[in-house]
Amino acid sequence: MSNNKDLREGILFVVSAPSGAGKSSLCRELIDSLPDLRQSVSFATRNMRQGEQCGVDYHFVEPEIFQEMIEHQQFAEWAEVHGNLYGTSLKTLSESADTGIDLLLDVDCQGAAQIKKNYQQGVFIFILPPDYAELEKRLRDRGTDSEEVILRRMKNAEQEISQALWYDYMVVNDDFQTARERLAAIVTAERCRSRHTMYLLEEFTAKGDK
Amino acid sequence: MSNNKDLREGILFVVSAPSGAGKSSLCRELIDSLPDLRQSVSFATRNMRQGEQCGVDYHFVEPEIFQEMIEHQQFAEWAEVHGNLYGTSLKTLSESADTGIDLLLDVDCQGAAQIKKNYQQGVFIFILPPDYAELEKRLRDRGTDSEEVILRRMKNAEQEISQALWYDYMVVNDDFQTARERLAAIVTAERCRSRHTMYLLEEFTAKGDK
Numbered sequence: 198m199s200n201n202k203d204l205r206e207g208i209l210f211v212v213s214a215p216s217g218a219g220k221s222s223l224c225r226e227l228i229d230s231l232p233d234l235r236q237s238v239s240f241a242t243r244n245m246r247q248g249e250q251c252g253v254d255y256h257f258v259e260p261e262i263f264q265e266m267i268e269h270q271q272f273a274e275w276a277e278v279h280g281n282l283y284g285t286s287l288k289t290l291s292e293s294a295d296t297g298i299d300l301l302l303d304v305d306c307q308g309a310a311q312i313k314k315n316y317q318q319g320v321f322i323f324i325l326p327p328d329y330a331e332l333e334k335r336l337r338d339r340g341t342d343s344e345e346v347i348l349r350r351m352k353n354a355e356q357e358i359s360q361a362l363w364y365d366y367m368v369v370n371d372d373f374q375t376a377r378e379r380l381a382a383i384v385t386a387e388r389c390r391s392r393h394t395m396y397l398l399e400e401f402t403a404k405g406d407k
Numbered sequence: 408m409s410n411n412k413d414l415r416e417g418i419l420f421v422v423s424a425p426s427g428a429g430k431s432s433l434c435r436e437l438i439d440s441l442p443d444l445r446q447s448v449s450f451a452t453r454n455m456r457q458g459e460q461c462g463v464d465y466h467f468v469e470p471e472i473f474q475e476m477i478e479h480q481q482f483a484e485w486a487e488v489h490g491n492l493y494g495t496s497l498k499t500l501s502e503s504a505d506t507g508i509d510l511l512l513d514v515d516c517q518g519a520a521q522i523k524k525n526y527q528q529g530v531f532i533f534i535l536p537p538d539y540a541e542l543e544k545r546l547r548d549r550g551t552d553s554e555e556v557i558l559r560r561m562k563n564a565e566q567e568i569s570q571a572l573w574y575d576y577m578v579v580n581d582d583f584q585t586a587r588e589r590l591a592a593i594v595t596a597e598r599c600r601s602r603h604t605m606y607l608l609e610e611f612t613a614k615g616d617k
Contacts, residue, residue, distance in 0.1 A: 325607060358608065366596070367604040379599055386576070386596030389589050394577040397535060398568065 204396035207298040208387055209290055209316070210234070212380075213309045214324035215354035217336040219370040223324060224303045226377050231384060237289060237302040240266070243281035255283075274304060274311035290316055299384070306360040313363075320387050322380065323364035327371040329354070414606035417508040418597055419500055419526070420444070422590075423519045424534035425564035427546040429580040433534060434513045436587050441594060447499060447512040450476070453491035465493075484514060484521035500526055509594070516570040523573075530597050532590065533574035537581040539564070 214220035228236050241255035242263050251257045258266075263282045266272060275284030285302060290312075293300045302319075304312070312319055326332040332354055336347045361367055366383055370376040387393065424430035438446050451465035452473050461467045468476075473492045476482060485494030495512060500522075503510045512529075514522070522529055536542040542564055546557045571577055576593050580586040597603070 323601075361608060362601065362605075364601055366599045367601055367607055368599055369607060379595055382592040382595035383599060385589055385592035389576045389578055389593060391533075391572070391574055391577055395572075397577055397579060398571060 205297055205393050207293040207296060207300060208384075208393060209237075209294065209312075209319040210299065210301045210322060210384060210387070211309050211312055211319045212301065212303050212322045212324060213306050213357070213360075213364070214370075215326065215332065215357040216350045217332050217339075217354070218324045218326040219335070219373065219376070220303060220324050222373070223370060223376055223380060224301060227380050227384070228301060230377070231381060234299050234301050234384060235293075237285060237293075237300040240272075240275075240284045240286060241281060242283075272311075273316040274308040276305075276308060285312070287316060290318075294318070299388070306357045309364075310360070320366070320383070321364040322366045322368060322383060323361040324376070325358065325361065325367055325369045326354070327369060415507055415603050417503045417506065417510060418594075418603060419447075419504065419522075419529040420509065420511045420532060420594060420597070421519050421522055421529045422511065422513050422532045422534060423516050423567070423570075423574070424580075425536065425542065425567040426560045427542050427549075427564070428534045428536040429545070429583065429586070430513060430534050432583070433580060433586055433590060434511060437590050437594070438511060440587070441591060444509050444511050444594060445503070447495060447503075447510045450482075450485075450494050450496060451491060452493075482521075483526040484518040486515075486518060495522070497526060500528075504528070509598070516567045519574075520570070530576070530593070531574040532576045532578060532593060533571040534586070535568065535571065535577055535579045536564070537579060 212220060212224055224236070228234055238252060239255055240258055240263060242258060242260045245251065245255075245257050249255070249257075260282065263275075263284065266284070266286065267275060271286050271288065272284040273287045273290055275282060277283075285304070285308070290300065302312070309321055313321065326335065329351070333347070333351060336342060336350055342350065368376050368379045368383075422430060422434055434446070438444055448462060449465055450468055450473060452468060452470045455461065455465075455467050459465070459467075470492065473485075473494065476494070476496065477485060481496050481498065482494040483497045483500055485492060487493075495514070495518070500510065512522070519531055523531065536545065539561070543557070543561055546552060546560055552560065578586050578589045578593070
């Protein structure tokens with residue numbers, strides 16, 4: 198059952214985690230190992246950086262365009278981060294669903310909650326760090342954040358983990374490979390769920406009628 | 408997340424398929440490859456065969472005992488097959504759930520429906536043959552059934568496949584290894600579902616309080 202573009206809707210996988218849980222590396226590995234899964238491309242108003250491509254890393258747009266999209270309720274979720282606007286359009290999600298493409302969307306808890314509310318579809322996966330001590334260690338080991346930023350991230354983590362309750366799945370990123378395998382298993386299993394495999398029965402019946 | 412016996416309930420996986428879909432081989436492979444998954448042991452009134460062990464292959468009991476169990480509503484499902492009685496006790500299921508043991512139960516559609524009604528828990532997986540032609544081929548290739556039996560099995564398959572609609576998952580057994588991997592993915596994914604991983608949040612909080 199590869200992505201059967203003619204027969205079933207694409208599935209949206211929404212992945213959230215507190216900063217330092219290893220979400221970005223896990224999502225990258227997952228996309229690399231599952232050819233039928235694509236990273237969702239968000240809209241962004243920040244400047245394109247060296248090596249980035251429009252339509253691949255982000256859909257880079259002017260702030261005025263982004264504001265218009267907000268006004269026309271074209272976003273499943275959006276947020277302002279350090280003065281720039283980022284968002285996932287409803288059209289991106291519905292077009293993928295309609296064409297049978299499975300999408301992976303890496304977004305924070307607020308964004309995930311907006312998607313659940315505005316798009317009302319999706320498989321929601323929360324990645325947990327093994328514990329607070331390990332989370333703090335990982336944030337410190339990065340060597341990129343000040344003490345103040347680390348403490349703020351730890352405080353945010355507490356807040357975000359309290360949101361894990363409403364997600365469909367929880368995966369602990371204790372051992373990276375195990376966590377990656379669990380994420381891949383969730384993708385495989387969701388593709389086998391009856392609401393996505395009803396077409397198998399039609400196909401079966403059609404074959405039986407021949 | 409191996410079977411965490413102290414922290415989460417065991418999950419019941421119920422697998423059905425029409426005769427010839429390859430269910431028994433798939434279930435055997437799954438049990439062999441996943442050490443944390445156990446085959447559910449049914450009660451049976453038939454005579455023990457050479458090489459069989461009571462409590463391993465079946466709990467062999469006298470018909471009178473079985474009838475008493477029926478009267479006391481101790482079965483999640485039971486059926487008469489060729490004059491013998493077979494059944495899965497509610498106690499087997501609830502004890503495994505309570506002690507965090509994941510069970511695999513290989514049962515026909517009628518049995519699965521009884522479990523859904525009487526036990527109201529479980530992950531229901533339906534295995535589909537690729538199509539009717541392949542199903543017929545597999546039944547003939549066995550070389551064990553008469554033409555009459557084959558035709559009856561084909562008729563039953565049609566009836567059983569119409570039941571697939573209410574199952575949680577559907578897995579096509581086209582390629583054996585792919586089907587086995589999908590079943591294993593379903594087991595792994597279900598273990599990550601939030602209703603089974605809530606304990607991770609408690610553990611997390613407990614660790615954070617230290």
